[in-house]
Amino acid sequence: MTTIPRLGAIAVLVEGDRVLLAQRKKTPDAGLWGFPGGHVEPGETALAAAQRELLEETGLSAEPVEYLTNVDVIRHDADGHVLVHYLLAAVLCTAPRGTLCAADDVSDAAWFPVPQIRAGDLPMSAQVAEVMDLAIRRLQDAG
Template sequence: MTLSAPRLGAIAVLFDGENVLLARRRNPPDAGLWGFPGGHVELGESALDAAAREVFEETGITAEPLEYLTNIDVVRHGAEGRVTVHYLLAAVLCRYVRGTPMPADDVTEATWVPLARLRAGGLVTSDRVLPLAEQALLRLQARRD
């Protein structure tokens, strides 16, 4: 596969109390890893809206996008040094509205994970999941103050 440009994606970071919503990816590049629900931003769609749409499509959870947290570059190279994956992910802080996690679309599992379990390192996750969860929690606390 030849890449002509980076792809834009959005991931949704949301909590229900001290539990963060995670999904196990079905497809490469992170197949089998736990991470935040998310996917491609469609033409004409904001990354905020894409995050809310993707979390619903992948987990059945309804979420309200609140604000951008950060951007994450995902660049991977093949054996010959060529770029095989290049995504720019907009990490979006979302508010949990309703729903029970049920895997769908391109995830095999979806669940609320206690932040303490994530901190303990018991899950094999995509890059930056724990730091992003911590950042989101701080931002949520600041929004309440």
């Protein structure tokens, strides 16, 4: 049982009309599609962690540009006790390089059309569509 929140980082990568997602192998979101990511190591920034996790889980490297938002992942047992509490820093990444291949903590990784994510056609982690849309707005504002 985790009683202290843990810090994680997720790499949000949107290219044109598609978004990169990874299917988680481990709890708390085993089997669900979400952004590549994982724990922030001691002394590591969330920007650097997102970049590292992206490479470890998908084989792609990309530039971490900015923090988009934070996502709380809190799961309780039947008695209301906290089982898992993560604070995920969502990091906008751009300019992907490399060959996409699932590795490490993911069973699959793929590019999905933005409309499919908005339609909710995949079993996804919480707030994937909202974070994706925030990334799209930031990219449009910057472009």
